[in-house]
Amino acid sequence: MTLAQPTRPLPAKRRLTRKQRRLTLIAAAGAVLFLAAGLVLFAMRDTIVFFYGPTEIAEKGVQPGTRMRLGGLVEAGSVQRNGGQRISFSVTDGKTSIKVGYDGLLPDLFREGQGVVTEGVFEGAGRFKADSVLAKHDETYMPREVADALKKQGHWQAGGSGSPAAAPAKP
CATH class of the missing domain: 1.20.5 (Single alpha-helices involved in coiled-coils or other helix-helix interfaces)
Structure with a gap:
């Protein structure tokens, strides 16, 4: 039991x-x-x-084929027209330059010494293939990001005339 x-x-x-x-x-x-x-x-x-400057691209070690925006100043003496709508120029921040190739019509205000933002693909070895180019819209305007990057490098003076890269920023 x-x-x-x-x-x-x-x-x-x-x-x-x-x-x-x-x-x-x-x-x-x-x-x-x-x-x-x-x-x-x-x-x-x-x-x-919004964009990277040439020095930032060089320091980051950006891989070829990366789509991005490149901003800075059109380097004096670097604009070359290669027949038709092909153009090449260098974008600089005063420290580093990157050679840009572009096929198409440029904005009316595009010229040497002016701020520019290009959008396209980084090809490596200091070369950039742009598919669009944006230039500043009048004599006194520069995109805030471009102006800040140039001020950090000491290559831009607000309200100055002529080439912004010629006058160092005041402390």
Whole structure:
């Protein structure tokens, strides 16, 4: 004869109320959204910048084939027209220069010593193939990013006339 163990009733499964289920679903959706936004921002960390200067490109060691924007000044004496709409010129920040090749019509205000932002593909070895060129719009305007980069290098003076690269910035 065996002694029977007293049996306890099994506890009933705890069920979530409708309000608790809704809050759990909202919290899970919020966590997924937060994770997705974090992954997107992490992936875009280098492309959020409006443009890179020639020195930044050289220091970062950008891989050939990378699509980006290059900004700086059109180097004096570097503009060469290669027949038709082909043109090559150098973009500089006063420290480093990158040779740019472009096929197409240039903006009317494009000239040596002026601020420019080009968009295209970095080909490596100091060469950039542009598919669009943006120039400043009047005699006193320069994109803030270009002006800031040139001020850091000491090659731009606000409100100055002539070539901005000729006058060092005042401390």
